[in-house]
Amino acid sequence: MQISKLSLALVTIFSILPSSALGEKSNPTQVAESGDYTSDEFTSGSDFNSYTISNDVSDSYPEPTLEVEGKKKSKKTSSVKRTTKSIKHAKTKSVSSTAAGSSNSGIVSGSGSSGSKATSVRSPSKTAANGAGVAGSVGPLTSLSEKSNICDITDYGAVAGNETDISTAITNAFNNCVLKTSGSTLRIPEGNWLMTKPVILNGGTKWAFQIQGLITCSYSTSAWSASSYNTAIVIKNANDFEMYSDNGLGAIQGNGYVYRITSGEEHDEGWMRLVRIVTSTNVSVHDLILVDSPMYFLVVYQCTNVEVYYITIRGGNTGMTDGIDISGYNYFVHDVEVTNKDECVCVKSPSTNAEISNVYCSSSGGVSIGSLQSGANVTNIKISDVYNYNTNSLMFIKTKPGGSGFVKNCEFSNFHGYDCAFGIDIDQYWDSKSGSGGVQLENLIFSGFYGSIAAAYSGSSPTRGGVKIIGAYDAPPVDITLEDIVMYKNEDRTGKYIDVYENAYGEGYELKPDSASASGYTTSITATAAPSGWTQPALPDWNVGSTGYGLTVSIPVYTPAVMW
Ligand SMILES: *[C@@H]1O[C@H](CO)[C@@H](O)[C@H](O)[C@H]1NC(C)=O
Ligand SMILES: *[C@@H]1O[C@H](CO)[C@@H](O)[C@H](O)[C@H]1NC(C)=O
Ligand SMILES: *[C@@H]1O[C@H](CO)[C@@H](O)[C@H](O)[C@H]1NC(C)=O
Numbered sequence: 001m002q003i004s005k006l007s008l009a010l011v012t013i014f015s016i017l018p019s020s021a022l023g024e025k026s027n028p029t030q031v032a033e034s035g036d037y038t039s040d041e042f043t044s045g046s047d048f049n050s051y052t053i054s055n056d057v058s059d060s061y062p063e064p065t066l067e068v069e070g071k072k073k074s075k076k077t078s079s080v081k082r083t084t085k086s087i088k089h090a091k092t093k094s095v096s097s098t099a100a101g102s103s104n105s106g107i108v109s110g111s112g113s114s115g116s117k118a119t120s121v122r123s124p125s126k127t128a129a130n131g132a133g134v135a136g137s138v139g140p141l142t143s144l145s146e147k148s149n150i151c152d153i154t155d156y157g158a159v160a161g162n163e164t165d166i167s168t169a170i171t172n173a174f175n176n177c178v179l180k181t182s183g184s185t186l187r188i189p190e191g192n193w194l195m196t197k198p199v200i201l202n203g204g205t206k207w208a209f210q211i212q213g214l215i216t217c218s219y220s221t222s223a224w225s226a227s228s229y230n231t232a233i234v235i236k237n238a239n240d241f242e243m244y245s246d247n248g249l250g251a252i253q254g255n256g257y258v259y260r261i262t263s264g265e266e267h268d269e270g271w272m273r274l275v276r277i278v279t280s281t282n283v284s285v286h287d288l289i290l291v292d293s294p295m296y297f298l299v300v301y302q303c304t305n306v307e308v309y310y311i312t313i314r315g316g317n318t319g320m321t322d323g324i325d326i327s328g329y330n331y332f333v334h335d336v337e338v339t340n341k342d343e344c345v346c347v348k349s350p351s352t353n354a355e356i357s358n359v360y361c362s363s364s365g366g367v368s369i370g371s372l373q374s375g376a377n378v379t380n381i382k383i384s385d386v387y388n389y390n391t392n393s394l395m396f397i398k399t400k401p402g403g404s405g406f407v408k409n410c411e412f413s414n415f416h417g418y419d420c421a422f423g424i425d426i427d428q429y430w431d432s433k434s435g436s437g438g439v440q441l442e443n444l445i446f447s448g449f450y451g452s453i454a455a456a457y458s459g460s461s462p463t464r465g466g467v468k469i470i471g472a473y474d475a476p477p478v479d480i481t482l483e484d485i486v487m488y489k490n491e492d493r494t495g496k497y498i499d500v501y502e503n504a505y506g507e508g509y510e511l512k513p514d515s516a517s518a519s520g521y522t523t524s525i526t527a528t529a530a531p532s533g534w535t536q537p538a539l540p541d542w543n544v545g546s547t548g549y550g551l552t553v554s555i556p557v558y559t560p561a562v563m564w
Contacts, residue, residue: 126445126481128409132382135353138332139284139307140208141240142183147208149184151177153193160191162216167199174201182206188213190249196220198227198272200234208242209235211250211288214557217272219258224272231273231299238280244287251289251557256316259294261552267320271295277303286310289562292555296322297340302350306331310564314555315340317363317548327351333359337563339544340364344391349405350377357385360563363548366391366420369407370398371430376405376439383410388417389543393425393468394449401428401435401472408442417451418537419490423466424449426477426504438472441504445481451537455489455497462496462526467510471503473520482508488530497527 151173154160158169170186178184178201185208186201196218201209217224217232224230232252235241244250252274259271271294277283284307290297291314298313299322300306306328313336315321323338327348337360338344344361347354347369359367367386369378376399388394394415397407417423424446428438449466456463466487471477485508489497501510501524505517512521542563549555 125447125483128380128382128411128443128445130380130409132380132409132411133353133355134332135330135380136305137282138305138330139282140242141282142206144185144208144242147183147185147206147242149177149181150187151184152187152189154189158188158193160189160193160213162192162194162214164194165196165218166193166215167195167197170199171201174199174204178204178207184208185210188215190247192216194218195232197223198229198232198234200227200229200236201238202234202236204235204238204241206240207238208244211243211245211252212247213249214251214253216253216255217274219255219262220272221259221263221268221270225270229273229276229278230270230295231276233274234276234278235280235283236278238277239282241280241283243275243277243283243285246287248287248562249558250287251291253291253555253557254293255554256292256294256321257550257552257554260316260318266316266318266551267295269295269320273297273299275299276301277306279303281305284308287564288312289314289557291557292316292549293321295320296325297338298324300324300326300328300331303328304330308333309335310562311336312562312564313338313340314544314549314557315342316551316555317341318551322346323361323364326354329353331355333357335564336360337542338362338364339548341548343368344388346370347378347381347383349375351379351381352377353380354382356381356383359386360389360542361386361391362389362543364388364391366393366396368393368396368398369410370396371400372398372405372407372439373400373403374405376403376407378405378407379409381407381410384413384415386415387540387542388415388420388451389540390454390548391417391420393422394420394451395423395446396425397427397441397444398425398430399428399439399441399472400430401432401438403437403439406440406442407444408440410443411445411447413445413447415449415451416537417449417453417487418540418543419452419454419493421454421456421464422468423451423453423485423487424469424482426469426471428472428475428477428503429470436474438475440475441471441477441480443479444477445483446485446508447481447483449485449487451487452490453487453493453497455493455495457495462498464495465497465499465525465527467499467501469501469504469511471505473503476503476505476517476520478505478514478517480504480506480508480511482506482511485509486531486534488527488534491536498524499527500524 153169156169156172158166187210191213273296274293276299281304287310289312313323321340322343324345331354333356335358339362344364502522505514510523
């Protein structure tokens with residue numbers, strides 16, 4: 001049963017995988033299998049384009065002019081991070097004492113059926129020079145108990161039952177209660193609630209937004225774009241802010257499938273996003289379930305000191321459904337599960353001092369940085385403990401030719417994959433197969449990449465492997481470190497496994513040393529046997545099924561139980 005579902009799904013999934021056409025760019029050296037990436041997976045140009053566009057739209061989403069419309073892992077004991085510890089226990093007790101958490105603990109430990117973790121996981125031997133990761137406290141400055149002035153939307157006209165729009169009540173509770181009294185909590189109580197138009201909550205300080213029920217956003221292709229953010233809930237210029245649920249029921253349902261059925265399209269730039277946090281400081285967002293957004297789910301745009309955790313994202317199996325797109329200074333994203341078919345968690349520019357860990361990506365694009373072009377400013381990012389099922393890559397860095405700026409001083413460690421298209425995927429010709437110059441990649445450490453690749457052929461050429469690094473020929477990546485890469489093709493794959501190294505310098509495996517960085521090169525290695533220490537990973541028990549969620553049926557909110 002599982003096997004046949006899987007093979008069926010792959011036909012769809014691989015039709016939108018990103019690709020890089022080696023033959024068309026200015027690099028004079030060519031890999032022998034130069035047709036590898038111009039494969040028949042890309043028979044549909046529109047698929048490719050929409051996948052690409054999806055990553056760029058949120059990059060450059062215009063900042064509109066607006067008026068007020070009014071568990072961390074035990075190793076992370078550092079005192080610099082503030083987290084709300086009590087939430088998880090409150091929820092697991094009241095909602096899902098059996099399911100929540102139990103599957104997660106299995107995955108984190110890598111034991112039992114959880115799959116893709118190799119038997120021995122070494123710690124990286126090297127760390128980024130200037131300290132990748134968070135640089136100070138993240139999250140709100142004050143605890144929830146100091147936000148005890150309750151602004152309940154039912155006191156501002158909201159009626160439960162999913163029949164009457166609550167957006168005006170939310171706005172009124174914010175303007176007349178939150179903004180009037182420092183230390184307030186805007187509460188959406190348990191129940192079913194309907195939103196038919198967007199809210200933009202601008203400027204609150206020392207406040208919380210507690211969502212205890214299910215908000216359904218009604219279908220409309222015009223109502224949501226009444227705000228230029230095109231997003232159901234926008235939080236802007238908040239400080240000391242916490243958006244959360246503490247009963248395990250806080251959820252927003254976008255019913256994207258209705259848009260898809262109605263239009264016959266899979267995505268459209270004009271459709272609604274769910275949540276956007278803009279230029280805010282000292283913020284946390286946690287314990288929320290975001291379901292079937294017609295477009296991107298959670299965008300955190302140029303915020304400072306942010307913590308995002310215990311977030312569950314369930315999206316349709318299509319592009320332009322990025323789970324979490326985030327930029328800013330000093331942020332920490334952890335314990336997040338995303339099912340979709342675009343970015344899982346995506347680091348956008350500018351991003352400085354960030355940490356991302358304990359991420360579960362199902363059927364998605366995986367974790368990425370990009371896409372980047374001019375003025376990229378991404379430094380000191382640490383990404384670790386990432387678990388992938390059927391994703392496009394374990395770690396993807398994508399930049400476009402002709403770019404400027406940099407991605408430097410980053411560490412990527414302990415990544416796991418089951419039947420993914422690529423492991424480490426660096427593509428500096430993203431979206432454009434020709435052009436000169438590029439974003440400088442420097443001092444990037446990749447350590448501990450484990451699992452299986454959905455090896456495939458294009459014609460007779462192998463196309464996928466654990467390493468695919470296509471550096472910019474005239475602005476090549478330097479000081480790259482690769483170590484402990486233990487990947488091979490998934491056992492049911494008939495294709496061949498191939499690693500490709502092109503114009504990238506540093507140490508480890510087939511990288512040429514930095515001293516050679518003046519000349520371009522291409523090396524590809526087709527593996528005929530598994531590397532030592534590799535074992536076929538087991539199917540992760542946390543994936544929702546090989547096809548992800550459907551495109552034309554409602555996606556469930558509370559089942560399966562969330563991990564946290
Ligand atoms: C809420 O109402 C919307 C719009 O009428 C409907 O599509 C949706 O199924 C309802 N949701 C729930 C949970 O009742
Ligand atoms: C955010 O918190 C830091 C302390 O962690 C504080 O220095 C800073 O002033 C706060 N930001 C704002 C806008 O108050
Ligand atoms: C990159 O961003 C950081 C953090 O905001 C900032 O301090 C730095 O000046 C930026 N660098 C460039 C070259 O823009």
